[in-house]
Amino acid sequence: MAVAGLHWIDGAIIVLYFAFAVGVGLVMRERASASTEEYFLSGRSLPWWLAGTSMVATSFASDTPLLVSGWVREEGIWRNWVWWCYAISGVITVFVFARWWRRAKVVTKAELTELRYGTAGARRLRAFLGVYQAAVANPWILVWVMLSASKILEVLFGLDRTLSVTIACLGAVSYSLLAGFWGVVITDLVQFVLAAVGAVALAVISWRAVGGLAAVEAAVGSDSSVLALVPTAEVEFGGSGASYALAALAVYLGVSWWAHEDADGSPVTVQRISACADERQGMLAALWYAIAHYALRPWPWIVVGLASLVVLPALSVPSPVDGQVVEVDTHARVVAVASEDTGERVEVPLVHAEEAPDWRVEATVSVGDAVSAGEPVASVDAERAYVVMLRRYLPTGLLGVVAVSLLAAFMSTVDTHVNLAAAFFVNDVYRPHLRPEAEAEHYVRVARWASVATLVLAAVAAWQAESVRWLFEFFLAFLAGVGPIYLLRWLWWRISATTEIVACVASAVTALTVTFAPIPWAIEPLSASGALLPIGRTVVVTGVSLVVALGSLALTARPEPAALVEFYARVRPFGWWGPVRALAPEASAGRRGTWTLAVGIVGALALIYGLLFGTGAWLLERPGLAVFAAVAGLGGVLVAWSVRAIEGERE
Template identity: 30%
Template structure:
């Protein structure tokens, strides 16, 4: 990069740092203000904040690898998640907001009772806040090293700094010394503004970061297509390169005889993967964002903003760059590197710096959320619940900022031990599938108890490790197919355990039902059950909106203009119907 590019990066970092310091006063008012912004945000802001968090720097790299290896249709690995996000938005968002908890782990003692519920709360706070959070931050940081490495060379930029870091422990190197310096400096800035500004600082920077990241991703895709001679030339080049497999490579929906994405695997993605994900009920930072909403309706609107934007806005700029990278760099050993190498090859001075800054923004918007989210568990569910229940607000805020620093250290340790982003994704999806099953059951069935969650979590993890280590005699199946085995075994085990262990007390069940009015199998006849018909209608409209726009843009880019136009019309009609839905005008206390 040139000097002007580095100036752009520097200005951006100063602005983000300043926002965090600016929000320090409001963040320090109370623990509720620090972690959930006093439950005051409108729906659109909630949704864009979640969307910015999921627009991580690892995502374009993983999408580039998926597309280069498996064609456009390989992206069904994550397109299928949209189904789950829509169900969460329409069915779960209001209920999370009504639960009125600061974290989803606090929810455990609202849903279950007894000493085991308290123990599970403490365990999940540490498991989600430290172990799982560190794992996710590790793969995001791994992606950042691949972005930064081709552009930033500290031995030339600042020899004294490079020399100072030569004392850095070798076992904590993140890729190499050069990228370690870049990552540590950026993480320090994120840690400071996250610790200072709390969730308000995180969400305010998220808004700016998403606009920057999305805008430059579109510009990057334009320059990539222009570099290969235009959209038509891109397809001609791919047809020559791929030969008879070109149609399969550029198909959006796989055919039954696809060799790149077997149709049975597509079915697994669409019918199974989305509901066994660890956040299948919105658990994690999504539930935290729902708590920041000013009311129930704002939580639902935020969920829909996120779910539809996740599909409709993000996918195609990355996929188009990935397709261009296949033409320009057809023999890369690491296809993930196609994205940063295309940046270096096609972007002019200034725009290169802006695009690098946008990926830095994507990285920071994910890291700041995870730092704040992880700290909320350590403070609300460990420190205030077990260690110092009578701590003052000032002490709690101090503990929160120390917790952010602790999560920062954990993230660096995890990142130093991780290499493959897409590999980490797949292991994580499989191992955490037990969490998703149990967390859905607790909303749907009154009898779900502490042991439902414990058995599901342990079974999912043990089965995943056993399959990867070939303990089971199923060595010829890919890890994607393992998901079906893991989900089946986990569901069987946790249902059996639930039947064999005591149900929650009637008082707990009644209180939970009165507060959240869950759907499914619940005993109280005094509470009106929600209308499943209305939920199904809204879910179908939201699916039509999300996938209609996704397919519409995609088919146009694949040069099937008529098909694309029809899907776009469908998507826009469904979006309009969803906006005009009578549900939008109901009071926030409605079902």
């Protein structure tokens, strides 16, 4: 593999990682081929530390540090609440859903629907979700990751974007096809170590190189929101006069964490919990993931984003006239605007006096866009700052480590989602509906072909680069409204397959409506420039879907309690299960009180947010370090107590 622009030592590190990954595939091929449980779940034998580390590694795609550092540059540290809020559902998964998922003994999330509802409608719903995950959700995740990774690979290797991404994809799919889930988790472990070392090294070196906190504070000047850990009331929210940042935080903490498709665990998380050796291992895996993902990992990326503000200025090129864009020439670096007043063609050179060869403005408009005088038609890409910083400041050898960590992160995401898509197809569509009695070797062979098909589908879709960002954001909202029903199906016997189907339809229809239809006056405060803001779409899609789904309960037949006994006896959930519990009283024996779980949840949140904000107080020299340390310490004690108490419960 050519690694133009890198020292041969850095290139050798990258080549060695490729060799290691393929070697894992060859070594684990025979074991992975033994059965679909080996191929998709590593034989349900993983220890907590390996499964949890795989969760952390897979959640770190190659674009993650770029995205986080870009948010810091453009809006400030507080913008990370868009994902910090998910720590709430994350710790609930630790103490509640991780144990229930492991008890369910399913291979995929879709499989749970048939176990939970026990009807013919549930069987069809399982097939629909299998097709959706295999052919839509997982391929679209890969499309987004491919396009984001191309920024890194182009800068690091000096290769054509298509060629570099193709090489990385082929490397990832090679060991994934051979070793299945074994190849995924083993390479994830190495990728996690490389990513942690590389991220911390880049943060320390770049922070010192730019002059530390004093230089950052001088660069941001009076804009205190950049360094704020919680939003400030400086940005207008729609036309209401309220703060957009505070409104966003309210939506994140009040709605987002429970109103999303993965509220009870993402398909990636469920796969790793199901692959654990037992219920305890699954809970500890989810706990390690929550701590590492939310408390330990963000700050190196944030630090690089802050440091970049000192040496990489925010540059833009404004339009000199009101008018419409008639041409965007990326090669000649020119945008042409037809003047609204005179009709004359005005060419705007995409050049800024302060730009550098690795930090240049790029067109931000498309042909047909209307622009106003002074409105930017080009600007620097904030997400590119992370890659520029590592190229500028990391020495030989260490640059190779960081480069291979980003490459490995990309490959980790690819191998995870091709394996997961194949699992949904084989487990929820092919085996139950097309070939229910085939040999294990046949299903593994089909899984390998399905993995290839997933990668090809994603690659073809990635060619439509201009529309992918919009499509990605749209699909995030497409089934967001099912989150509350996904939570309730564990807690309330009254939820049926029909309820879930109604929620899916309501979510999809609402997402389509708020995306394409005019915005009514009732939700204008959630909008800007005539378009519904992401937080507005979350509120509307969730609210409508929940009301419609719960309303359908009055019009549909109640589930037959006898059909739910198998699920209740196997999972032993708490909640409103009276009629079912009466038919399976032995399943309730020995269950711990929910207060034990509540102590664990509160303690885990205190531990995570105490570590997160304590680290911030230390790095940014803000008051409160001792308080945050005490909160984290108390949280750790509560978590340890809760885990020990839960271990007394029978499996």
